[in-house]
Amino acid sequence: MLSRTAHQLIRRAATRAFSSEAAASTQVTLNFALPDETVYNGASVYQVIIPGTEGEYGVTANHVPYVAQLKPGVLQILHEEVGGGEPEKYFVAGGYALTHANSVTDVICPEAVKLDDIDATAVSSQFEKAKSAYASAASGSLEQAEAQVEMEVNKAMGLAIGVNLS
Amino acid sequence: MSPPVTTYWRLAGMSYLQYVNKAASTMRGALKEPAKTKAMAQEAFQYNTSVWSGGVQGAKTPVTSMGAAGK
Incomplete structure (x- = not known):
């Protein structure tokens, strides 16, 4: 009986310690760097949504350590908790998180821009050009792989600004 | 044994740097001004080579091919 009470007390203390620790840090410290510019250095944000090659994922406080290669896509930064305004969105070409x-x-990232800086007409014309280059290149050649990269990037950019390419 | 999991660009002989630079370059091509000019300026680079002899640097010549520069 005594040991059971002691056990419960320890458990309660442990829960309290855990929850106060969680309450203390609800923010993520974000460092976001490009070769020519530091976008954020030690910024305190609520969540970062990252386009990983193996899927998009969100990072909030106390996330497990993780390394991911990025795919061309949209990086979203939520400065405040959900409901606290629109997330800040950047299109990234690739990189690591x-x-x-x-x-x-x-x-x-090697390059990142705000979505407003993407030209929808240029995205469509680049995609069509890459598509025909892909079709005319020899199967498995370097030219074909380069055309495929171009197609993927333009498709992702189109998706980010609401232009459907196929 | 199953073949190692890899990407199409690696199979075609591209390195990660070549792949990511291609992706970044494609992205820069589809930007509006003035972001395009600013981003494109990041892409251009060149190397010069010069030979030092007797503590004096010789004339600088632009490197046109990285393959040739190593010889």
Whole structure:
């Protein structure tokens, strides 16, 4: 009986310690860097939604450590909790994202722009050009792979701004 | 044994850097001004080579091919 009470007390204390710790850090520290610019350095945000090659995922405080290669897609930054305004959106060409154990997330990209800077007409024309280059290139050649990369990037850009390409 | 999981671009002989630079370059091509000019400026680069002899740097010549520069 005594040991059971002690056990319950320890469990309660442990729960309290855990919840107060969780309450203390609800923010993610974001470092977002491009070769020529530091977009965010140690910014405190609520969530970062990352386009990983193996799927899109969101990082909030106390996320498990994780490393992911990025695919061309939209990186979303939620400065405040859900309902606290529109997320800030960047289109990224690729790169890497690293989430550390202490809620620090690093995003490194070769290039990133705001969605407003994407030209819908250019996306469509580049996609068509890449599509015909892909069709005329020899199967398995470097030219074909390059055309496929172009197709994928333009398709992802189209998707981000609401232009459907196929 | 199953073949190692890889990507089409790696199978075609591209490295990760070649792949990601191609993706970034494609992306820069579809931007509106003035973002396009700013982004394109990041892409251009060139190497020069020069030979030092007797503590004096020789004339600089632009490298046209990385393959040739290593010889």
